[in-house]
Amino acid sequence: MKVTGLLLVVLLGAGALFGINLFRGLPSLEELENPKPELASLVYSEDGVLLHKFFLKNRTFVPLRSISRWAPAALIATEDVAFYKHWGVDLRRLGIAVGENVIKGRTRWQGASTITQQLAKNLFLTQERTLSRKAKELVTAVQLERTYTKNEILALYLNTVYFGSGSYGIESAAQTYFGKPASQLTIPESATLIATLKNPTAYNPSKYPSASLSRRNLIIGLMEKEKFITPAQAVKAKATPLVLRYTPVSHQGLAPYFTEYIRQTVKSGSMLDGVNVYRDGLTIQTTLDSRMQRYAQEAIAAQAAILQAQFDRSWRCPESLKTQFIKESPRFKEMVNEEGIPEKVALARLRADAAWIKNLLYNKTRVQMALVALDPSNGHVKAWVGGTNLGPEDYRYQFDHVWQAKRQPGSAFKPFVYAAAIDQGVPASYRILDQPLALRSGSGGLWIARNSEGNSGGMTTLRYALAHSLNQVTVRLAYEFLSPSEIINYARRMGITSPMQPNLSIALGTSEVSPLELARAYTTFANNGVWSDPLPVLKVLDKNGRVIAEHQPSSHLGLDPAANYIMVSMLKDVIDRGTGIAARARYGLDMEAAGKTGTTQSHRDAWFAGFTPQVVAVVWAGFDDERVHFTSMEYGQGARAALPAWATFMKKCYSDPSLKLENRYFTMPDNIIAVPSGGSPESPDAPINNVTVEYYTPKAYARDQAGDFNSTPAPVNSGAVELPDSTGVQKMPAPSPAAAPPEPF
Missing domain, CATH: 3.40.710.10 (DD-peptidase/beta-lactamase superfamily)
Incomplete structure (x- = not known):
């Protein structure tokens, strides 16, 4: 009897500790009502062209009405066909998944996550696959369903999930892969983006087009099965070739020097104190004209090439100047100061390295223009x-x-x-x-x-x-x-x-x-x-479109x-x-x-x-x-x-x-x-x-x-x-x- 009582106390204590640990890691009501995903800040030209993005995670938030209807259809058909019927947790799928995990003795819990559960994980929880994290995910998903409508949950999900190539959110992904806003995505394009969610690397259409095309067509078939599209639409979509307008997020944009100047100076106004240009989803409206910028870059590129050719034909580096260049180089200083090589020896070695000398002189003799x-x-x-x-x-x-x-x-x-x-x-x-x-x-x-x-x-x-x-x-x-x-x-x-x-x-x-x-x-x-x-x-707007800084001519x-x-x-x-x-x-x-x-x-x-x-x-x-x-x-x-x-x-x-x-x-x-x-x-x-x-x-x-x-x-x-x-x-x-x-x- 004493043993039974002791065991009961231990079980109750363990349950209490589990409960305390569970609720300690849950988001607060304020966090649920005001989730703060990291949003990219967008820099626009005066004529409305996107010049650049500042981001840690390349994400731009757009409402569901600004997303093609085919994207959420592809998502639901692939990830959660009962999305509009459950209250955050699909009990039938959950029961099946629990049975599989127990039978197979998995220590990493997986399977059965609804769209709402995935959103809960993306917004508030870690990516670990433990029983406690899964429990927190279930509770948070229910709370999200109580806080938001189904369409709001879809919008939050599509704006926060990772689509590969550094793109967080469907608007960023649509621009990265197809060079268009999310509102203009077609059926095959929507299916292509949703295909990346299973594995953003393996199904990246720019890197593995064959694998991407195969999964895209699978998703199109699922959309047809769930009656989001007709058989005729499915046949046409599957026959559509994969055509990308791929612009990686590492691309510097139309005016890289100008946007870097903006990055360094945009926070000079007192109204921007505490604003994070990498996280807060600002819209920065500049005075630059994209057409004039293109003409400027074309003019500079053409003239610089002419000057470089003329210079290369006529310039010969004096030996004394070449010696100065060598002694000023990081490689020479490293050899002398860190490796302890005598200066004369280091100088002789570097002079004998023809490829290194060629590269050194190349970098020193590039014509610069502004x-x-x-x-x-x-x-x-x-x-x-x-x-x-x-x-x-x-x-x-x-x-x-x-x-x-x-x-x-x-x-x-x-x-x-x-x-x-x-x-x-x-x-x-x-x-x-x-x-x-x-x-x-x-x-x-x-x-x-x-x-x-x-x-x-x-x-x-x-x-x-x-x-x-x-x-x-x-x-x-x-x-x-x-x-x-x-x-x-x-x-x-x-x-x-x-x-x-x-x-x-x-x-x-x-x-x-x-x-x-x-x-x-x-x-x-x-x-x-x-x-x-x-x-x-001209203006800086916050993620909600409110003007937080405005500049007038002086x-x-x-x-x-x-x-x-x-x-x-x-x-x-x-x-x-x-x-x-x-x-x-x-x-x-x-x-x-x-x-x-x-x-x-x-x-x-x-x-x-x-x-x-x-x-x-x-x-x-x-x-x-x-x-x-x-x-x-x-x-x-x-x-x-x-x-x-x-x-x-x-x-x-x-x-x-x-x-x-x-x-x-x-x-x-x-x-x-x-x-x-x-x-x-x-x-x-x-x-x-x-x-x-x-x-x-x-x-x-x-x-x-x-x-x-x-x-x-x-x-x-x-x-x-x-x-x-x-x-x-x-x-x-x-x-x-x-x-x-x-x-x-």
């Missing part, structure tokens, strides 16, 4: 290419040259110098001597800015000098009228935020900027003197509209008859446009910054390692390395009627004074070169009429010139009156 396009009226980012990728296998450059790379802009910076002078009342028709100006440093050396081709000329107008990018005139303009601090002040007013060195060399673009920063500043010219902060994101007055218009007219001359003339002569651009080329010392950086009233686009070309550079002006200057990509991009954009871009004229302020004049580029002594009308700001016209520009002014930089260790100025001899005018490079 293109960013903005809408100048509001700062909307329309296109963004942060690097040169020749194919998906080459997506190795995570460094984004649009916003992370800062390089010398060269002559692309000159418009800020001229803008400062024009705004202070110097007319575009003012003539300056096109001769070198030598600035003596404290160490006794000289800094002499020369024109790119090394030639000089006589008195030359500012308009002509900017159109033909004459360094000598630009430096003399800064020397005579502007201090470095004034140039910096105007550049800052127009959107340049990077540090700038306060010396006269800044006039030639020696302080580094990013392409995004330069594009922002050029929106000043395109938008009547008002620049806009780049605006990549504009700033950078330049007086009258002075700005004079600058626009001068920058139009760059394209119409200056260093950027290839845009029209070679690439056939016929819209109203303006811009500026830029080339830095030793052809390290090539730029073109161009704009219309509707689009500002900046292109940069160069190499990640500045010790590698283009080998000649034949192809390495801004007009030949960067301008072709800009011109190709702009032409494609303006040729696409769906973009609704049109040829608009730049707005002329009412107070601009137009004065007829004559002259030609062959006549350097003419007051104005190759224009029939010269434009003046009211201030410039008043000063011109007063005779302020009849003689050379006293330079503002007399005395201590703002160069490193500078102490004085030395002018070169003046040219003879018959000196030849400068030629465009």
Whole structure:
């Protein structure tokens, strides 16, 4: 009797412990009512194209009404034909499964799970196959049936289950395998996706199409058996070939650099505190245009291939530079620091490894390019290419040259110098001597800015000098009228935020900027003197479609509209008859446009910054390692390395009627004074070169009429010139009156 009582106590205790353990692991009522599966965040272009997904589990939640009716039919026919009849647990199937498990002595419990039980496991429980976990699954399934309708359970299931290839949920799976939303799935496509649920690897249609097709047809037969489809539909569906539009989730999407920029910056708003971009199912609406993005990528890819071929034909790596590359490599450092190999031995071994050396030099000598396009009226980012990728296998450059790379802009910076002078009342028709100006440093050396081709000329107008990018005139303009601090002040007013060195060399673009920063500043010219902060994101919505962050354009007055218009007219001359003339002569651009080329010392950086009233686009070309550079002006200057990509991009954009871009004229302020004049580029002594009308700001016209520009002014930089260790100025001899005018490079 005592033994029986003791046994009863033990059994009751064991049952109590089992019950405590069972209920301890069950989801709470709140968790049942508000399940939180991890949802992918979706990034959309302004024209509604899905650009990218951020996820740990690639899942997008959609309601049942947005899922093809064939998908739940295939699921029920395959997994749970009594789904609409039971209350979470199919007792008949459960009894049969219990008997099989007991008879076969299984320690891992399996079988008889209804759709609701599978949902309970997917949402709240572990994947272990133990008796206790199975008991929790049964209880949780009953609770789910009490909390949700049958259709809500179907929706939850189809949105949480794994379909293989990194796709969680049927919407993600439909996009991954068929490139379409779940609402458009056909009978055979629905059956194909449901087939993966048995084994997401073995029945993956992209990897094992034969196995997938076989199971698909089995499921179609089950759908016919359960009368979800007719025999005729079944015959037709089984005869349909397996056709995929497979896009693996590792695919970087249309604008990989842009979406990575979004990922890094989307949480800057206080309203997004605590939001997880990988789990919370956000919808991020950007300003990018997918059509312009494609044109940008095509233009960059084509031009980069041309530049790479030209560079590869002409570049030979100096032995001294090759040695530097080897010593900087992780492999060399590993051999010396971790393996204890002497430097000379390590260097010799690596030099002897021809395949390794070839790969090292290959990676060091890849041409890199960047293109960013903005809408100048509001700062909307329309296109963004942060690097040169020749194919998906080459997506190795995570460094984004649009916003992370800062390089010398060269002559692309000159418009800020001229803008400062024009705004202070110097007319575009003012003539300056096109001769070198030598600035003596404290160490006794000289800094002499020369024109790119090394030639000089006589008195030359500012308009002509900017159109033909004459360094000598630009430096003399800064020397005579502007201090470095004034140039910096105007550049800052127009959107340049990077540090700038306060010396006269800044006039030639020696302080580094990013392409995004330069594009922002050029929106000043395109938008009547008002620049806009780049605006990549319009709205961020939560998984329920509620707006949790919204961004508006931010504009700033950078330049007086009258002075700005004079600058626009001068920058139009760059394209119409200056260093950027290839845009029209070679690439056939016929819209109203303006811009500026830029080339830095030793052809390290090539730029073109161009704009219309509707689009500002900046292109940069160069190499990640500045010790590698283009080998000649034949192809390495801004007009030949960067301008072709800009011109190709702009032409494609303006040729696409769906973009609704049109040829608009730049707005002329009412107070601009137009004065007829004559002259030609062959006549350097003419007051104005190759224009029939010269434009003046009211201030410039008043000063011109007063005779302020009849003689050379006293330079503002007399005395201590703002160069490193500078102490004085030395002018070169003046040219003879018959000196030849400068030629465009």
